[in-house]
Amino acid sequence: MxxxxxxxxxxxxxxxxxxxxxxxxxxxxxxxxxxxxxxxxxxxxxxxxxADTGQLLGAVYDTVAAELSGRLLAALAAAGDDRAVRVRAGIRTVLDFSSADPRRGRVLFTEARANPVLAARRQAAQTALMDEVLHEETRTRPAVDPRLARVSAAMFTGAMVELAQQWLSGTLGDDLDAVVDHAARQLAPHVA
The missing domain is CATH 1.10.10.60 (Homeodomain-like)
Structure with missing residues (x-):
């Protein structure tokens, strides 16, 4: 070798x-x-x-985030062009991925808040998600006001992070379908 x-x-x-x-x-x-x-x-x-464990933890975060990103892109591609279906697929993928192996959720959402290396990675991942949501918004609704699109993207991104944290902590119960349904209904006026 x-x-x-x-x-x-x-x-x-x-x-x-x-x-x-x-x-x-x-x-x-x-x-x-x-x-x-x-x-x-x-x-x-x-x-x-x-060089140190901080770099190693950064590599761990990057590995898990890349796996989530791959699954999310596949789920969105399978969902087609219907915005509401894509939103549901995105919510389900993030929550399911994070809870199917609790180590993933810990790396991406819970422990990542305290460690400076992971917090920086998490912030970069959130910014990338917001940019992707903004791109999706302007792709599917080209006439949307750019400021309103940015506000919607910021709100969706922040809500998804908080939703994942609450899901992982168990405060939302254990029925993934119910959580996805409710979250999608809350977002429905913004994705129709």
Whole structure:
């Protein structure tokens, strides 16, 4: 196996170990020693890929966010062009992805608020989501006032983050269909 491939394989093992530790124990469970022990690598291999655990946690966040993004794009593509159907598909995908494996939700929404590296990643992800929603708004409604489109995109993005946090905390119950239905009805006047 070429050296570059071995390095990439070791890096992937470190990220996977950190995902498991962070997702089950939180930031306190992620140390160089704990991650290396979990994936069976020497610390020198950690520093081959990462300067510190902050960089590693950033890689964990990026990995989980990219997986969510891929699933979200696939769900939206399958939903077609009907705006209401696309909104429902988006809400369902985010909530289902985040709760199907609680480690994902912890990385993306709950623990990401306290850690500065993850908070910065989360802010960048929120901005990217807002830009995508804004693009979708102007694509499907070209005559919409740009300021109103930006306000709608900001509100939708903020609402989705809060909805995900509340869903993951269990305060919305455990019926995903009911939560998606209610959220979609709340947004219906804005997506029709």
């Amino acid at each position: 070429p050296l570059a491939a071995r390095r990439e394989e070791r890096r992937a093992r470190l990220v996977e170990a950190a995902f498991e530790l962070f997702g089950t124990q939180g930031e306190a469970g992620v140390s160089v020693r704990a991650v290396c022990r979990a994936c069976g690598l020497h610390a020198r291999y950690f520093y081959e890929s990462f």
